[in-house]
Amino acid sequence: MSQSYPPPPGQPQQPQQPQYGAPAPGAFPAPGGYPPPAPAATGNAGLAIVAGIVVMLIVAAIYGAILKATDGATIGYAALALGAAIGAVMGKIGGRNPAVPVIAAVLGLLCYYLGGILAFAFALGDIANVSFFEAFFQHFDLLNEGWTKSLEAIDALFFILAAAGGFSTARKLAG
Template sequence: MSQNFQPPAPSSYTEAPAPAPVQASGNVGLGIVAAVVAAVATAAAYGAIIGATKYEISYASLAVGAVIGLAAGKLGGRNPLLPVLSALLALAAILGGQMFGMAMITADEAGVSTTDVLNLGVSLLFDGWKENAEPMTFLFLAVGGYAAFQVARKTAA
């Protein structure tokens, strides 16, 4: 007995096309600009909060970092530079906000305008900041920087 062997018919399906290459979403330049704008705006807001309350508030420094990181991550994409830049900008914004708040408090106590105190110079403000800095001041800087880094990293599209 002989059996006729028939080879299987060619398959009737086609292979799936190769996946499209993954393109980085976001615009790094736009992310950097947004983070800088957010840093300036949050520094002013943080300073105004300190000036009005005469206290540093930990949640406010956390919010400064989160807003900067969110702006960089959402608009800048997954570039590894953005979380680091966000953390540095958050440190600068928190420091600037603390100095602005201190200028507002000094102006209030001296009976002059905040502009008059700011016109004395950044070096005098920074010297005053160094004299008044406490461990919590540095903790607020660290919290804000960490928040900016993590939010930028996790929200990157």
């Protein structure tokens, strides 16, 4: 390592060289300096999944009650809203994790399915004069069979809407 000594009196001082890796004088970009650093990945994907499941169960119950009240008349925008509700919560909590929108889409699909099953459970409870819990937990096979037979071609679009709502909302709201 070399040491530099001050020049003898009467001799001009040498300009100091910039350190290795430092920008040369005058090499700074336009006013405003360097661009800000890229934002770090934020959010908690595990908590987002738990919150998404909780929201899925709540929204599916509400959707099932709406389906029962409308005698099973499906509403296309409702399927989109199911996924969007799940995606909004997951996107805000999960941040920029790339798995969060995919899981939100899957939960949107499950929510649409579960809402339909719950509507059948509410109806079966009324028809057979049994509690909702008995209809749901003891006769799930009948509920699934009845719901499956009630599906129409348009329901494929509703599944797609539920998944798309979850995926796109989670992706857009990722913080």
